[in-house]
Amino acid sequence: MKHFILIISSLIVLVLFPVTSFAQEKEVTLEKVVVTATRDAEEIRKIPANVTVITKKQIEESYAETVVGLLRDQVGVVVKDIYGNGKSATVDIRGFGETAPPNTLVLVDGRRVNQIDLSGVDWTQIPLHQIERIEVVRGSGSVLYGDNAVGGVINIITKTPENLSHSKQEWLWEVTTTTKSMVP
Numbered sequence: 216m217k218h219f220i221l222i223i224s225s226l227i228v229l230v231l232f233p234v235t236s237f238a239q240e241k242e243v244t245l246e247k248v249v250v251t252a253t254r255d256a257e258e259i260r261k262i263p264a265n266v267t268v269i270t271k272k273q274i275e276e277s278y279a280e281t282v283v284g285l286l287r288d289q290v291g292v293v294v295k296d297i298y299g300n301g302k303s304a305t306v307d308i309r310g311f312g313e314t315a316p317p318n319t320l321v322l323v324d325g326r327r328v329n330q331i332d333l334s335g336v337d338w339t340q341i342p343l344h345q346i347e348r349i350e351v352v353r354g355s356g357s358v359l360y361g362d363n364a365v366g367g368v369i370n371i372i373t374k375t376p377e378n379l380s381h382s383k384q385e386w387l388w389e390v391t392t393t394t395k396s397m398v399p
Contacts, residue, residue: 254359265291269349271374282346282371283338291353302339308353308367320364323371329363347374 259266267289279285283304287294293315296304307315316335321328328336350370360368 265353267351267353269351271347274343274346274349280343281338282341282343282349285343285349286351286369289351292351300339302337303335304338305335306338306369308351308369311366315366317363318366320360320368321371322360322368324373325370327363341371345373347372 253262253264259268269285269289274285277285277288279288281301283294283296283301283306286292286306291308293307293310294304295307295315305315306319306321308319311318316329317333321336323341328340330336350368350372352368352370354367355365
């Protein structure tokens with residue numbers, strides 16, 4: 216009986232050993248994508264909304280020179296730029312047409328950049344090289360974000376500065392030189 220148990224246990228070990236060694240051979244890590252469609256950090260697959268995230272890699276690989284040019288390539292986003300300079304471009308989500316500016320909310324780092332007079336966003340104030348990612352939420356977000364979010368929300372997340380102390384020193388230097396020059 217002892218030999219039978221020993222043979223069976225050794226066979227089980229021999230059969231299961233190659234399977235476990237092959238299972239641990241390749242480790243896959245998935246990229247974590249977090250969006251602000253629910254005003255809370257969530258994975259994109261758990262959000263009950265139509266969300267597109269334009270990553271830093273996609274921004275660098277695109278041929279777009281402005282944010283408007285980058286948004287022009289997205290599904291369900293219509294960009295109208297009458298003058299061609301990007302300043303007065305209208306970005307339309309969900310087909311609002313002429314009433315697109317008051318129905319599309321644009322956020323930069325979670326703060327509104329829509330003009331209070333409903334005239335639209337000045338897209339030239341957002342440089343493309345300072346953007347980390349862009350999150351486009353299609354559909355009504357007015358419950359979470361209030362007015363201007365009927366068609367959708369465009370949240371532009373900027374890069375964090377690498378050397379914050381250096382930028383503070385530059386700012387202080389500019390302020391002190393400006394105030395010194397203003398003194399008679």
